Amino acid sequence: MLNRFEELVGTSAEHSDLADKLLTMFDRLTDEGGLSPEELTERKTQMASLINRMRDMKADLGMIMEKAEQTVENLEYLADTAREKLRAKNVKVVFEQTVEQDLETLPNDLESLKKLLSDREAMVARMAQEREASLQAMLQRGGVQAEQVDLIAPVDTELRANWAEVDRIAEASLASLRQATEAYEEFEDIRHKLSNLVAGSNYVVSGTSDVATLGTFVSAMGEGNIENYEELSELGIELDTSSLANYTIAGGLSGLISVSVESAAAAGLNAVKNQASAAKAQLDALLAAEEDLNILRMAAEKMKGRAATQRAVELNSTIEKLELEISHSRLNISDRLDKLHNAEVSWTELYSKLSSYEEFLQTQEDNLTDAVSVAPKANSEIEPSQSGATVAAAKAALQEVSMWSSTTKSHEAELNKSTVNLSEMQRILLDFVTLPGSEISGETFLDKLSNVKTTSREIMKVQTTIRSLESRKMALKSAFSTHLDSVNEVKGRIEHFLDLVDEFEPFLDQLETHAGQMVKSVAMVDSQKSLERFRNEHNNKMSLLSENWKAKQEALKEVASTISAWDCIKVGPLFDMANQT
Numbered sequence: 001m002l003n004r005f006e007e008l009v010g011t012s013a014e015h016s017d018l019a020d021k022l023l024t025m026f027d028r029l030t031d032e033g034g035l036s037p038e039e040l041t042e043r044k045t046q047m048a049s050l051i052n053r054m055r056d057m058k059a060d061l062g063m064i065m066e067k068a069e070q071t072v073e074n075l076e077y078l079a080d081t082a083r084e085k086l087r088a089k090n091v092k093v094v095f096e097q098t099v100e101q102d103l104e105t106l107p108n109d110l111e112s113l114k115k116l117l118s119d120r121e122a123m124v125a126r127m128a129q130e131r132e133a134s135l136q137a138m139l140q141r142g143g144v145q146a147e148q149v150d151l152i153a154p155v156d157t158e159l160r161a162n163w164a165e166v167d168r169i170a171e172a173s174l175a176s177l178r179q180a181t182e183a184y185e186e187f188e189d190i191r192h193k194l195s196n197l198v199a200g201s202n203y204v205v206s207g208t209s210d211v212a213t214l215g216t217f218v219s220a221m222g223e224g225n226i227e228n229y230e231e232l233s234e235l236g237i238e239l240d241t242s243s244l245a246n247y248t249i250a251g252g253l254s255g256l257i258s259v260s261v262e263s264a265a266a267a268g269l270n271a272v273k274n275q276a277s278a279a280k281a282q283l284d285a286l287l288a289a290e291e292d293l294n295i296l297r298m299a300a301e302k303m304k305g306r307a308a309t310q311r312a313v314e315l316n317s318t319i320e321k322l323e324l325e326i327s328h329s330r331l332n333i334s335d336r337l338d339k340l341h342n343a344e345v346s347w348t349e350l351y352s353k354l355s356s357y358e359e360f361l362q363t364q365e366d367n368l369t370d371a372v373s374v375a376p377k378a379n380s381e382i383e384p385s386q387s388g389a390t391v392a393a394a395k396a397a398l399q400e401v402s403m404w405s406s407t408t409k410s411h412e413a414e415l416n417k418s419t420v421n422l423s424e425m426q427r428i429l430l431d432f433v434t435l436p437g438s439e440i441s442g443e444t445f446l447d448k449l450s451n452v453k454t455t456s457r458e459i460m461k462v463q464t465t466i467r468s469l470e471s472r473k474m475a476l477k478s479a480f481s482t483h484l485d486s487v488n489e490v491k492g493r494i495e496h497f498l499d500l501v502d503e504f505e506p507f508l509d510q511l512e513t514h515a516g517q518m519v520k521s522v523a524m525v526d527s528q529k530s531l532e533r534f535r536n537e538h539n540n541k542m543s544l545l546s547e548n549w550k551a552k553q554e555a556l557k558e559v560a561s562t563i564s565a566w567d568c569i570k571v572g573p574l575f576d577m578a579n580q581t
Contacts, residue, residue, distance in 0.1 A: 088162040091127055098123070120177055124170045176305065183302035187315075190296045194322050197285055200248035200255075201329035204282045205336050207260035211435070215267040215456030217257045218274050251281035261339040266433045268458030269347035276340040283333045289326055296322070350428050354465060357425065360418060361472050367411045368479050374404060394498050401491040408487055412480040415473065422473060426466055433459060 249255040255278030259267070264275040300315040307315065376397065430448055434440055440448045449463055
């Protein structure tokens with residue numbers, strides 16, 4: 001239309017030029033004549049008027065042309081703006097459709113989700129480029145006349161508002177996608193952490209290793225020979241520690257070996273404590289996992305805002321599965337910890353009994369030392385020079401020796417009674433080291449313990465301790481028995497001594513009776529023959545008594561020599577008295 005307008009304007013300009021030419025021609029014709037002055041003046045006036053009108057029209061056409069160009073430019077701006085508005089609208093529609101499609105087909109793995117976020121960020125960047133190009137194209141049309149601002153400004157504002165809406169939707173979508181990605185990443189991190197925790201808990205209660213491995217491991221740990229995972233191979237322990245090192249075993253390196261509770265008990269108290277420590281750390285981690293579960297739930301809720309219905313169901317299912325697994329793990333670990341605690345109590349009681357029995361044997365050894373080193377203290381209350389002093393001293397010695405014998409018998413009885421306790425300790429240890437389904441040969445508990453094959457240094461040490469206690473007990477038993485025999489022998493000698501002494505009383509009575517008879521017989525002697533007969537009878541009687549006395553004297557001396565520990569037991573005065581009689 002503008003071109004047609006320009007053509008018409010051009011035609012008008014040509015007409016104006018033609019009028020000038022006609023005026024020039026009219027002047028030339030006038031000069032040539034042919035018209036009256038009046039006609040010529042009239043014609044000239046008409047021509048001048050026409051020419052002036054044509055000149056005015058040419059001036060107006062220039063102004064109109066200038067305004068037409070501005071109007072056309074404004075119209076073109078409006079048309080371009082409309083196209084850019086449509087462009088922005090199309091971009092908005094396409095992005096909204098993309099967002100809706102993303103919502104329906106949101107990836108289920110983190111890497112794909114990160115790639116989608118990267119793609120959408122690139123898409124938004126391209127949209128920003130298109131927006132800048134669109135607005136830049138509008139800015140280049142900055143020659144809008146002031147009178148057209150009221151018309152153009154609303155259109156420009158609307159275009160910018162359209163692009164601002166596109167930016168808002170894009171930023172909101174990206175923010176939502178970023179939030180979903182971050183939530184998904186957090187969800188996956190926590191899920192992986194909790195899954196590893198469950199796997200570690202399953203390993204802790206699995207009991208896949210054996211007594212020998214645990215015994216070696218605990219000994220090495222106790223000696224500080226393990227500081228890292230690589231050193232395990234030097235102990236002959238083959239484990240894939242890489243998977244156990246990350247979020248799996250809460251107890252760290254100390255929990256890498258897992259055995260059954262029975263196997264732990266068979267390896268010793270330190271092994272039980274090792275397994276209990278690992279179980280306790282794992283249980284604490286499982287109890288603390290509730291906080292991670294809450295984080296997991298919140299991350300899932302954020303993801304559900306961008307997830308399809310099926311994906312939301314899968315998220316709920318994943319959380320429920322983890323909650324159930326963690327609950328089961330807590331129960332299993334708690335049950336294992338209770339059993340390990342019972343085993344620890346039993347082992348502690350055994351060590352307490354061993355310690356008490358060792359103290360008991362030490363006391364018995366001290367008692368034996370006191371018994372064998374006792375010194376005779378008994379004495380007679382009668383002066384040694386007086387009659388009956390030796391007998392009184394012997395009776396006091398017999399009472400003292402009887403007390404020794406009674407004390408020794410009491411110690412020996414206590415020792416014999418303690419055999420039951422030691423046998424019980426042997427049985428307890430045998431129960432510890434005898435695994436279910438296995439059998440150890442031997443007639444006694446001690447025989448069976450000697451046949452136990454173990455690599456646990458603690459068990460070997462306890463075996464050595466029990467054998468040592470058994471040896472000490474047997475040595476004490478033999479020593480007490482020997483000492484008791486010795487004491488009883490001394491007691492028997494003193495009793496024999498007193499028995500011999502008791503026989504001297506009738507002998508003295510015989511002497512007195514014989515002396516009385518001899519006095520009476522002397523009074524009745526009436527002849528030499530009677531005197532000789534009396535003398536022969538007396539000699540025979542004295543000879544018999546003398547032989548009997550000598551025999552008793554030798555026996556008494558022999559017994560007295562064996563009980564010389566008591567200085568107060570003297571047989572001399574008694575002999576002298578008998579000899580004098």
